[in-house]
Amino acid sequence: MEAVSVRVPLHSPYPQHSDTLEEACAENFRAMAATLCFALSRLPADGRPAVVCMTAAQTHEYGRIFGRGTVWTRSFPLLLVEPRKAIEALWAAEQALRSGAVAGVAVAVDDLTLTQTRRLELAARQGLASAMTVLTRPGGLTAARRRWRIRPAPSAPNPFDTRAPGSLRIEAELVRSRTEPPALFMLEQDDETHRLRLADRLAGHGLVEAGRTVAAA
Amino acid sequence: MRLRALNDAARRLGLHREQADADARAIAPALLSAPAEPARELKALRALAAWCGCWSPTVALDLSPGGFEGLFLDITGVDHLFGGEDAMLAAMRRRLKAAGISCRVALAPTPGAAWAMARWSGKETSRLDSAGLREGLAPLPLAALRLDEANLRLARLFGLRRIGDLYALPRSGLARRFRDGDGLGLVRRLDQALGLAEEPLTPVRPAADYRAVKLFAEPVLDMAGIEARLPALAAKLAAQLERDGRGAARLRLTGFRSIGTTATLEVRIGTPHRQTEIWLRLLREKGLDRLDPGFGFDALALSADRTAPVIPIQPALEPDSARPADALSVAELADRLAARLGEAAVTMPVPVPSWVPERSERRVPAQDVRPVPAGRPRPLLMLDPPEPVEVMAELPDSPPARFRWRRVLRHVARAEGPERLEPEWWQIQRRPVPEQAESVESGMDIFPLKNQGLQEATCENQGRIKRSDRTRDYYLVEDENGARYWLFREGLYDRREEKEPVPSWWMHGLFP
Numbered sequence: 001m002e003a004v005s006v007r008v009p010l011h012s013p014y015p016q017h018s019d020t021l022e023e024a025c026a027e028n029f030r031a032m033a034a035t036l037c038f039a040l041s042r043l044p045a046d047g048r049p050a051v052v053c054m055t056a057a058q059t060h061e062y063g064r065i066f067g068r069g070t071v072w073t074r075s076f077p078l079l080l081v082e083p084r085k086a087i088e089a090l091w092a093a094e095q096a097l098r099s100g101a102v103a104g105v106a107v108a109v110d111d112l113t114l115t116q117t118r119r120l121e122l123a124a125r126q127g128l129a130s131a132m133t134v135l136t137r138p139g140g141l142t143a144a145r146r147r148w149r150i151r152p153a154p155s156a157p158n159p160f161d162t163r164a165p166g167s168l169r170i171e172a173e174l175v176r177s178r179t180e181p182p183a184l185f186m187l188e189q190d191d192e193t194h195r196l197r198l199a200d201r202l203a204g205h206g207l208v209e210a211g212r213t214v215a216a217a
Numbered sequence: 218m219r220l221r222a223l224n225d226a227a228r229r230l231g232l233h234r235e236q237a238d239a240d241a242r243a244i245a246p247a248l249l250s251a252p253a254e255p256a257r258e259l260k261a262l263r264a265l266a267a268w269c270g271c272w273s274p275t276v277a278l279d280l281s282p283g284g285f286e287g288l289f290l291d292i293t294g295v296d297h298l299f300g301g302e303d304a305m306l307a308a309m310r311r312r313l314k315a316a317g318i319s320c321r322v323a324l325a326p327t328p329g330a331a332w333a334m335a336r337w338s339g340k341e342t343s344r345l346d347s348a349g350l351r352e353g354l355a356p357l358p359l360a361a362l363r364l365d366e367a368n369l370r371l372a373r374l375f376g377l378r379r380i381g382d383l384y385a386l387p388r389s390g391l392a393r394r395f396r397d398g399d400g401l402g403l404v405r406r407l408d409q410a411l412g413l414a415e416e417p418l419t420p421v422r423p424a425a426d427y428r429a430v431k432l433f434a435e436p437v438l439d440m441a442g443i444e445a446r447l448p449a450l451a452a453k454l455a456a457q458l459e460r461d462g463r464g465a466a467r468l469r470l471t472g473f474r475s476i477g478t479t480a481t482l483e484v485r486i487g488t489p490h491r492q493t494e495i496w497l498r499l500l501r502e503k504g505l506d507r508l509d510p511g512f513g514f515d516a517l518a519l520s521a522d523r524t525a526p527v528i529p530i531q532p533a534l535e536p537d538s539a540r541p542a543d544a545l546s547v548a549e550l551a552d553r554l555a556a557r558l559g560e561a562a563v564t565m566p567v568p569v570p571s572w573v574p575e576r577s578e579r580r581v582p583a584q585d586v587r588p589v590p591a592g593r594p595r596p597l598l599m600l601d602p603p604e605p606v607e608v609m610a611e612l613p614d615s616p617p618a619r620f621r622w623r624r625v626l627r628h629v630a631r632a633e634g635p636e637r638l639e640p641e642w643w644q645i646q647r648r649p650v651p652e653q654a655e656s657v658e659s660g661m662d663i664f665p666l667k668n669q670g671l672q673e674a675t676c677e678n679q680g681r682i683k684r685s686d687r688t689r690d691y692y693l694v695e696d697e698n699g700a701r702y703w704l705f706r707e708g709l710y711d712r713r714e715e716k717e718p719v720p721s722w723w724m725h726g727l728f729p
C-alpha cells in the first residue's frame with residue numbers, strides 16, 4: 001500500500017455530519033466499492049431516500065449497486081439512476097438534490113468541472129440535502145467542502161475465525177477541508193448501528209458513533 | 218402423456234389430438250415430441266393477440282380446451298378500412314404467413330360459427346353470412362360446436378354426427394341429455410354458434426375508460442398549436458377522473474394525423490394523481506416536441522390507460538423544517554427523471570424471496586419499498602454477469618489461495634466460506650424427454666426432481682447446463698491490500714462423475 005503522506009494530528013475529530021458537497025475519490029479501481037460505501041454512509045439519514053447515479057458504463061466496469069449489500073449503510077430507501085451518459089447523471093443528481101425529495105445524492109463520475117460542482121452545491125443547498133461526488137481519480141478545482149481519498153483496509157480480526165475477515169474497514173483520508181486540518185481516519189463497519197464508526201483513535205471500540213449506546217466502551 | 222398439438226405432417230400420418238403418446242409412437246416411430254409448455258404457449262398467443270390489434274380493437278383469446286391456438290377478432294365496422302371483408306381476410310393470411318405462422322381464417326356472424334368454420338370447414342379461408350349460417354354449419358361435425366369429450370361420445374351413441382342433425386330435434390330433449398361441467402350444454406353451444414345466445418368477447422387490451430378527445434376543424438401543424446390545446450384536454454380528462462375519485466397512473470397522448478396514421482406518447486406516473494400541470498410537464502419532458510404531426514393532427518386524444526384510486530391527504534399545519542417548503546415527493550422526482558432518462562434507468566431495488574443472489578433482488582420503478590432485512594453479508598457492487606476468474610484452490614472445497622481477475626494476480630490473506638447455495642429446483646426449466654433411460658437417472662441426481670414427479674426434466678443430453686441450475690459455493694475473500702471480493706465456484710468436484718462440466722470460478726461482487 002502507498003505510504004500516507006499526511007501527518008495525523010492526534011486530536012482532529014471525525015466530522016460526523018456531511019456538508020452540502022463533498023468529494024470522495026477512490027484510490028484505485030479496487031477501492032470503488034469502499035468509496036461508494038463511504039459516500040452512502042455520509043449521506044444524512046433523515047428518512048428521505050438516497051439517490052445513487054452511476055452511468056451504464058460505470059456499472060459495467062465496477063458492478064451494479066446491490067440493494068441487499070447496502071443494508072448497513074443506512075441509506076434507505078435507495079433510488080438508483082443509471083443513465084447512459086455522465087452529463088445525464090449530473091443532470092439527474094442536480095434535479096434530485098433540488099427537488100427536496102431526497103436526503104442526498106451520490107454521483108459517480110470520471111471528471112468534473114468547477115462549474116458542475118458549483119451547480120451541485122447550489123442544488124444541494126436549495127434542497128437541504130447533501131451531495132457526494134464519487135471520483136475515480138483526483139479532480140482539479142472543485143466547490144466541494146471536503147475532499148476524501150478512500151482505500152480499503154485489512155479488516156478487523158474476526159473473533160470467531162482467525163482465517164476469516166472480520167468487520168470490514170475503510171481508510172478515509174481527509175485531503176482538504178475548509179474547516180478542518182487534513183487527517184486520516186480508520187472507519188469500521190458497525191453491526192449494531194449499521195453504519196461506519198471510527199476505529200483507530202482509541203483502543204477497543206474507538207470513538208462512539210453518534211446515536212449509538214455502548215454499555216462498556 | 219397425450220398429444221396436445223400436432224403439425225401437418227403428423228396429421229397426415231393419422232395422428233390426432235388427445236391421442237396417447239405411446240399409441241402415436243406405435244403408429245409413427247419417428248415421431249418427434251416435446252413436453253407441452255402451456256404457459257409459454259399462452260404468452261406467445263398473447264403477443265400475437267397484441268399484434269392483431271392492428272386489425273381490430275377487440276382481440277380475444279380462444280381459451281377453449283385443446284391448446285391455445287385461436288384468436289377472435291371482432292371486426293364489426295372495421296373491414297372497410299382494409300378494403301372490404303375479403304381483402305381483409307386475404308391480407309390477414311398473407312401477413313401471418315409472412316411472419317411464419319400457419320393459419321386458417323374464417324369470418325362469420327358469431328364467434329362460435331367462425332370457430333367452427335376455421336377448424337372444420339377444411340378451407341384456408343372461409344366466410345359465412347347471416348343468411349347462410351344455418352346451412353353453412355349443417356355439414357360440419359358436432360366437434361365443431363366446442364363440446365367436451367363426454368358429450369361428443371354421448372352424441373355418437375345417439376347417432377348424431379353433423380350439426381345439421383340437431384336442427385330437427387326437440388330442444389328440451391337435447392338440453393336434458395347433453396350437459397357439461399359449466400352447464401354449457403350442447404344447446405347453449407348451438408345457440409351461440411347460430412347467434413341465438415350472446416357470447417361476449419373479452420378483449421386482451423380493454424379500451425381506456427378515461428379518455429378526452431378534441432377534434433379540430435383544421436389540422437394542427439405546429440407544436441405551439443398542440444401545446445395550446447393540451448391544457449383543455451387535460452382538464453377534461455382530470456374532470457372525468459375527479460368524478461370517480463381516481464388518478465392517472467399511465468397517460469397516453471394520441472395524435473390522429475390527417476393521413477390516417479397516429480402518433481402516440483406514453484408517460485408512466487409513479488403515484489397516481491390528476492394534477493394537469495404535472496401531466497403536461499411530464500409529457501413535455503418525455504418528448505412532446507418530437508411528436509411528429511406530419512401533415513397535421515385532425516384530433517388529439519388524452520387517455521388514462523391505467524388509473525388508481527386517489528385519497529386526498531390533509532397537508533400538515535406546520536411545514537417540515539428538514540425539507541424545503543416546495544419539496545417534490547420521491548415519486549414525482551422519479552417520474553421526472555424517468556421521463557427524460559427512460560423508465561429502465563430509474564429504479565429501486567426490492568427484495569425477492571430467493572437465495573440465488575441475482576434472483577434475490579428485482580429493480581422496480583420507484584415506489585414505496587420497505588427496508589431489506591439484513592441476512593448474510595452481501596456485496597455492495599454486483600457484477601452482472603459474473604466474470605470468470607482463474608483460481609488456485611485446494612480441492613475439493615477450500616477457499617481460493619490466489620486468483621487472477623482482470624489480468625491481475627491477487628493473493629488471498631483471509632477468506633470465509635463456503636456459503637453453499639443449491640439451485641432452486643422449482644425454477645429449473647423442464648426440458649424434452651431424453652432418449653436413453655440411464656441419462657434420466659443421472660439427470661435426476663443432479664437436480665432433486667425425483668420427488669416432484671417431473672419425469673421430463675433432465676440436463677446433460679441437452680448440452681449446456683444453465684448457470685442457475687448448478688450448485689454454487691460462495692467465498693468472501695480479502696486480499697493482502699484489504700480489498701474484499703465475493704467469488705463463487707460453480708459446480709462441485711465430487712459430482713464430476715455425473716457428466717457435469719468441470720467446476721469453474723466466477724467473480725460475482727465487490728465488498729467495500
